[in-house]
Amino acid sequence: GDIEQLSNDRYKINGNIHQVNNVSVRITELPIRVWTQNYKESLELWISGTDKVPSWILEYKEDHTTTTVDFTIKLSQTSLRDSLEEGLEKRFKMSTTIGTSNMVCFDGKG
Numbered sequence: 001g002d003i004e005q006l007s008n009d010r011y012k013i014n015g016n017i018h019q020v021n022n023v024s025v026r027i028t029e030l031p032i033r034v035w036t037q038n039y040k041e042s043l044e045l046w047i048s049g050t051d052k053v054p055s056w057i058l059e060y061k062e063d064h065t066t067t068t069v070d071f072t073i074k075l076s077q078t079s080l081r082d083s084l085e086e087g088l089e090k091r092f093k094m095s096t097t098i099g100t101s102n103m104v105c106f107d108g109k110g
Contacts, residue, residue, distance in 0.1 A: 001013060001014040001015045001016050001029045001031060001094075002014050006097070009099055009100045009101040010097060010098070010099050010100075011097065011098050011099075011100065012095050012096070012097050013031045013032045013095060013096050013097075013098065014031060014089060014094055014095045015027060015029045015030045015031045015034070015089075015094040015095070016028045016029040016094075017088045017089060017092055017094050018088075019080070019084070019088070020072065022077055022080065023058075023074055023075055023076065023077055023080055024072055024073060024074050024075070024080075025072075025073050025075070025080070025083070025088060025092070026070070026071065026072050026073070027039075027069065027070070027071040027073070027092065027094070028068070028069060028070055029069055030069050030094075031094060031095050031096040032096055032098065033096050033098075034093075034096060036064060036069055039071070040062070040071075042093065043057060043060050043071070043073065047059065047060075056075065056076075056079045056082070056083075057073055057074070057075055057079070058074045058075055058076060058079075059073075059074045060072065060073040060074065061073075061074075073092075
């Protein structure tokens with residue numbers, strides 16, 4: 001993904017997502033602090049839907065390794081169109097924000 005500076009001490013970190021065809025998107029990198037298992041649970045929720053938010057993903061396939069993330073997600077054409085209009089990054093929650101104002105650094109001597 002990429003890192004975008006929002007201010008002197010705030011950064012937005014994006015994962016990688018792109019459209020594969022007219023019904024699929026592929027995620028090859030998650031944002032910092034987003035774990036593969038947690039993201040998988042979000043995908044499951046988006047498949048099943050809730051009382052407030054209806055299902056909008058049909059299915060997904062995983063092809064991860066120990067060092068890479070790889071989700072291929074299938075949507076209806078309508079859901080993909082809606083996702084593109086909203087922005088894939090926003091719809092699939094592919095960004096996190098971190099602050100650097102409260103960091104403590106140590107050198108080799110502790």
